[in-house]
Amino acid sequence: MSANIVTLPRMLDGLPGKAQNTIYSALDNLRVMTSVGNAKVAATMAPSVFRGLILGVARDGDAVQMPAQHSTHFSLTYGGEFPEMYELYRRAVANQWDGDRDLDWSTDVDPENPERPVMPLDYPPFEGLAAKGIKLTPKEKLRFANDIASWTLSQFMHGEQGALYAAAQVTESVQWMDAKFYGATQVMDEGRHLEVFLRYLDTKLQKTYVCNDNLFVILDDLLTDSRWDVKFLGMQIMVEGLALGAFGTMYNFTREPLLKQLLKYVIQDEARHVHYGVLALREHIGKELSPAEIREREDWAYEVALLMRNRFLSHELYYEWFEGRMSLKDWDEVILNAPSMAAFRHLMFLRLIPNLEYIGLMSDRIKAHYDKAGLTSFLGGKNATELSGEDLIRDIAAYKAPTPH
Numbered sequence: 001m002s003a004n005i006v007t008l009p010r011m012l013d014g015l016p017g018k019a020q021n022t023i024y025s026a027l028d029n030l031r032v033m034t035s036v037g038n039a040k041v042a043a044t045m046a047p048s049v050f051r052g053l054i055l056g057v058a059r060d061g062d063a064v065q066m067p068a069q070h071s072t073h074f075s076l077t078y079g080g081e082f083p084e085m086y087e088l089y090r091r092a093v094a095n096q097w098d099g100d101r102d103l104d105w106s107t108d109v110d111p112e113n114p115e116r117p118v119m120p121l122d123y124p125p126f127e128g129l130a131a132k133g134i135k136l137t138p139k140e141k142l143r144f145a146n147d148i149a150s151w152t153l154s155q156f157m158h159g160e161q162g163a164l165y166a167a168a169q170v171t172e173s174v175q176w177m178d179a180k181f182y183g184a185t186q187v188m189d190e191g192r193h194l195e196v197f198l199r200y201l202d203t204k205l206q207k208t209y210v211c212n213d214n215l216f217v218i219l220d221d222l223l224t225d226s227r228w229d230v231k232f233l234g235m236q237i238m239v240e241g242l243a244l245g246a247f248g249t250m251y252n253f254t255r256e257p258l259l260k261q262l263l264k265y266v267i268q269d270e271a272r273h274v275h276y277g278v279l280a281l282r283e284h285i286g287k288e289l290s291p292a293e294i295r296e297r298e299d300w301a302y303e304v305a306l307l308m309r310n311r312f313l314s315h316e317l318y319y320e321w322f323e324g325r326m327s328l329k330d331w332d333e334v335i336l337n338a339p340s341m342a343a344f345r346h347l348m349f350l351r352l353i354p355n356l357e358y359i360g361l362m363s364d365r366i367k368a369h370y371d372k373a374g375l376t377s378f379l380g381g382k383n384a385t386e387l388s389g390e391d392l393i394r395d396i397a398a399y400k401a402p403t404p405h
């Protein structure tokens with residue numbers, strides 16, 4: 001990136017707030033592409049970045065058409081035994097739940113009930129906002145906390161829609177018959193996840209937000225990539241890792257019993273999905289890919305990991321609440337330093353890094369990059385094959401978010 005781009009924001013200090021935000025945001029989007037070191041990775045991500053960040057296609061309209069390019073592996077021999085995968089399939093069949101029957105939808109969800117808040121007041125970064133001169137009344141604080149809940153659950157819903165299509169695509173493309181069996185159960189799981197988040201938003205919170213641009217970029221990128229293993233890596237390892245971090249944080253914070261139970265069911269399914277992903281990818285990366293192909297996937301995973309860590313900054317909430325009262329740049333700073341975000345990052349990388357290590361995408365070369373990003377403390381942790389859904393819930397509940405002061 002040229003020095004001009006880096007120093008430009010400082011030169012814009014005298015401009016009106018709206019112009020500052022527009023330019024800051026454009027430069028920030030540009031930074032996504034220019035920060036990607038591997039040219040091949042940058043080239044494959046570029047169309048999605050363009051559609052998601054520059055054109056903002058997920059912000060308006062009724063639907064987005066994504067041109068999928070993968071091929072379907074139609075087996076003529078029905079071979080390709082993968083006993084561990086088959087066992088996972090049997091477990092998935094046995095553990096299906098019914099979002100309508102098994103959740104108590106008669107629960108009276110009152111987001112303003114201080115006894116059972118959907119998003120308690122220790123979640124939003126009120127301290128950080130106050131340091132930037134934003135003071136909210138008690139009523140506004142409550143409303144803001146509820147908007148954070150709606151924003152977060154809306155992103156879960158959009159992510160689940162992406163997961164549903166990715167699971168369907170991977171089921172077509174994967175070469176082992178046992179993996180196709182398993183994939184079919186994941187399609188059902190993701191359909192159910194989409195159903196319950198949609199129903200919760202629709203009937204309990206009655207407010208939804210559009211798909212965050214950065215989440216859209218990742219979903220668009222992996223749904224339109226022709227390589228099944230990149231799709232798989234993107235969905236089963238990266239996005240599922242992100243989801244486990246985000247679901248886990250919400251699970252820990254919420255005091256609303258219906259949402260807590262719903263998240264518990266979803267987390268247990270996601271644990272199986274990641275397990276499936278690491279089994280297939282370890283086999284594929286270890287036996288099928290060339291060193292150059294492995295290197296490209298390592299770089300891709302690293303870029304997506306940074307995107308997930310640095311860019312889920314809920315700009316939609318900023319524009320709704322604080323535009324004109326503080327700059328977008330200050331908002332980003334508040335969110336990145338919020339204790340609830342620290343909890344999210346911790347739970348996400350706790351699962352993600354050991355899985356990348358297990359599937360063979362953590363060479364010394366890329367480790368140095370993760371080290372620079374402060375993420376190597378999670379190396380050597382338990383990967384998805386060593387953890388059940390119950391283990392995950394226990395680990396999540398054991399994590400104590402730093403208390404705001």
Ligand SMILES: [Fe+2]
Pocket residue numbers: 160163189190193270
């Ligand atoms: Fe899901």
Ligand SMILES: [Fe+2]
Pocket residue numbers: 163190240269270273
């Ligand atoms: Fe999933």
